[in-house]
Amino acid sequence: MNVPFLNLKTQYTNLKTDIDQAIQNVISDTAFIKGKYVDDFEKEFAEAYGVNHCIGVANGTDAIYIVMKMLGIGTGDEVITVANTWISSSETITQTGAKPVFIDIEPDFYCIDTTRIEEKITSKTKAIVAVHLFGQANQIQKLKELCDKHHLYLIEDCAQSHFSEYNNQYVGTFGIASTFSFYPGKNLGAYGDAGAILTNNDELARKMRMYAAHGSLVKHQHEIEGINSRLDGLQAAILSAKLPHIKQWNNQRIQHAALYTELLKDVKELILPATRANTKHTFHLYVIRTGLRNELQAYLKQHHIETQIHYPVPLPFVKAYQYLNHTPADFPISYQYQSEILSLPMYPELRKEEIEYVVSTIKDFFAKQ
Numbered sequence: 001m002n003v004p005f006l007n008l009k010t011q012y013t014n015l016k017t018d019i020d021q022a023i024q025n026v027i028s029d030t031a032f033i034k035g036k037y038v039d040d041f042e043k044e045f046a047e048a049y050g051v052n053h054c055i056g057v058a059n060g061t062d063a064i065y066i067v068m069k070m071l072g073i074g075t076g077d078e079v080i081t082v083a084n085t086w087i088s089s090s091e092t093i094t095q096t097g098a099k100p101v102f103i104d105i106e107p108d109f110y111c112i113d114t115t116r117i118e119e120k121i122t123s124k125t126k127a128i129v130a131v132h133l134f135g136q137a138n139q140i141q142k143l144k145e146l147c148d149k150h151h152l153y154l155i156e157d158c159a160q161s162h163f164s165e166y167n168n169q170y171v172g173t174f175g176i177a178s179t180f181s182f183y184p185g186k187n188l189g190a191y192g193d194a195g196a197i198l199t200n201n202d203e204l205a206r207k208m209r210m211y212a213a214h215g216s217l218v219k220h221q222h223e224i225e226g227i228n229s230r231l232d233g234l235q236a237a238i239l240s241a242k243l244p245h246i247k248q249w250n251n252q253r254i255q256h257a258a259l260y261t262e263l264l265k266d267v268k269e270l271i272l273p274a275t276r277a278n279t280k281h282t283f284h285l286y287v288i289r290t291g292l293r294n295e296l297q298a299y300l301k302q303h304h305i306e307t308q309i310h311y312p313v314p315l316p317f318v319k320a321y322q323y324l325n326h327t328p329a330d331f332p333i334s335y336q337y338q339s340e341i342l343s344l345p346m347y348p349e350l351r352k353e354e355i356e357y358v359v360s361t362i363k364d365f366f367a368k369q
């Protein structure tokens, strides 16, 4: 049996009629940039979240940058984020002119360790970019309290957590704004690059929409200089076709995660993912840990099971951040976990037999040690 890490083909096959029609509609209407399909998706996504504004943008990275830039974050400022995440969460801080300040992760839930934040807050700190990594909700209430106390903006990076919940409330509705990626492999994925920002703040929404469109809300009236970051019509129409299915897809991921956990729970060499109490973890990724990570990954590969590592090097230790001169002692958990974490195949269309095969192969591996 061959188990890919991710299979986007089955989902397309299941939705072929709707997706093909969506694409055809955009072409027939030549609504490639802006227009009806983008407006519709923005409206649908905002409604699904119960939020006032959705601004479609080119990708999830631009989304974070646009939020910070329009909050006035720039040179001389500091923004706090987490050590183990995709580089979008921190490179956008630098893009604004501000300095990224990394914090280690919680040992159990892989999100920012809220107990280590206050020692890093200075008079220059302007915001926290919280990343709901792997589909897991952050300690968002605690983050909100910290932000209120220190007058910081809370920005939620929801690229891996579409419709994850904290106390029955969607993550992405706690901060001043939240950002989404619709990169094809995300829980809600387009067929190319796409992203969005959600906010309830009218003035911020207006600024962000303007900034993403060359600084103009009315053609040729440039109130400021901006950038070109557009959600395109084809991607918007595809996303509208997929949006009605996201909750079911998330539930399938949750069921797969439960099955992995049930079948692997007696493998004492493994640490399985935990879900924070009173939250809905949507399992963008199912991440296990073992001291024999490289050996296990190689064994699974030999048996045609594809896995990945998220992420092989925590951001403070990648070359781009060497200038910050961090040592492993600054981020002990992230540093330790980088050689232990392994992401198993996970996508809604994954079949029970495939999960059972992955599990039995993992058990074979440990039986041979």
Ligand SMILES: *Cc1c(COP(=O)(O)O)cnc(C)c1O
Pocket (backbone or CB within 6 Å): 059, 060, 061, 062, 085, 086, 088, 089, 131, 157, 159, 160, 180, 181, 182, 183, 193, 194, 195
């Ligand atoms: C995917 C991702 C992004 C960036 O999204 P793009 O659409 O690829 O620009 C940002 N943050 C996190 C945590 C991500 O996983």
